[in-house]
Amino acid sequence: MTDLTAAEQFVLANARLIDRHRLAVLLHGAPADQVVDALVAYRTSDGGFGHALEPDVRCPGSQTSAVLHALDVLAAVDALDHPLVGEIGDWLTTITNPDGGVPTVLPSADGFPRAPWMVPAPDSGFLTYAIAGKLWQAGSTHPWLPKATEWCWTALEQADGVGGYTVKFALDFLDAVPDPARAAAAIERFRPALDGTGSLAVEGGTENEKITPITLSPHPGTPSRALFTADQLDADLDRLAAGQHDDGGWDVDYLHWSPGQALDWRGIATVQALTTLQANKHL
Template sequence: MTIDVVAAERFVHANARVLDRHRLAALRGRPADPVLTALRAYRNSDGGFGHALEPDVRTPDSETTCALHALEVLAEVGALGDDMVAPTVDWLAANDVDGGVPFVLPGAAAYPHGPWMVPTPGGSHLTFGIVGVLAAADLEHPWIARATEWCWDKLERPDELNAYWVKYALVFLDAVVDTARAAAVIDGFRPLLDEQGSVPVPGGTADERLTALTLSPHPGSRSRALFTDDQLEVDLDRMARGQHEDGGWTFDWLGWSPGQSAEWRGIVTLRALSALSLNGRISV
């Protein structure tokens, strides 16, 4: 199955944000400094990130989804030692609700946002992702310890876990130090997966689901134990078939504005190139 890498790169250069064009260059081995410069444009004086860094919440103010996205970018380019990280954790600690962080802050309602981007009670699944990413950072902070305990506590009640809770819980479980405890929890997720290794997204579009590669993109990670080689190969084939004639990939959740849709297409195209490269289908 042929993947047109040149067309994908042209799509990114034609359509993606400056940040994501620099991320593409870093994926190809170029220095990370331009990524960090572009990321700083989304940073606020309170230490958090906003300005639609996460395209579905378009407030200029700092948001938890944007903090996670920023940390993911820093991890991607090996820059979790950057001086942006500690103030971001301070900001997250300041927005702690019960050990975890909220999904969306109330101020986002005053700006364009996806219809699902609304506040929910208590800490959210984003906490798993944030703590999982920070596990690779050389940073000691009281909130990280508190949030880690929040994550373990939530995982003692797996009936609360829907698709995105599973996705970000796996980020956490792939990263935490306690290997045996993590492996046991991961194994308990098996009943949540269908025969393709996917989890449907409740309340999403008709075909929206988190597939094996979305749930476990990295070869050799603990979460790969949930999936068979056949499931992963089928999902890689699906991803390869997903390239559009314009060279890019698209997403299966709701496209609710032209700007949001264009930005997400750039991001998911970059994700597809990264996943296909990590899993041996292409070389970028």
């Protein structure tokens, strides 16, 4: 059984201010404005987000992954109607490639601590899926979105044998894009990549690192749930609940490459675990 008191004590003792505010919204109905105020502190002078908001790129400059994390934070506290979403769209237009996609890691990461897989490169990458999905979820009409959506559909149609986080972010897009028949067909193409538990191995990750069903499809009633049986989802929710450590927190299974990064992710993972368990009536 989940120990909420221990989880809250872990977050208060170890997590970032933004994650402490997120937990207060989740457990105590605190105002979402406090989360937004904490989020604004991570903004950069060019209108993006940086300052290790996404813990694996620890540079002060704007990063695509930090912008996605900002959108995830707004979504978690039902604040995707905030003007920040439109301003994020404006920033995205400054980094978007001619094909409509955005790079995964920008040159501002050079010279700063970062995860070994976070290598600056100009090509459009899989974060485009997740960011476009969040803007669709927000009901955005920003002019950045149609071309990005076109990139997503093209990349999905060309995808062959993809796995890992490409599938995760693609499902985020497909759960939100307002084209249900086309989305359902695309979702079904990922079924062969799943193992018997509904999980995906992460190539090049830590030993036995997997993305499990409740991470691939965290929200009840979304189209991606078609990939999983009720038994697979229930088993994964049980696993998630059982993953609480003796100190009250949860952890991630990918590489801990610095003490600060590891602790930041533990705070995020703890809040996210409680959020997911609550959303799935498993808390």
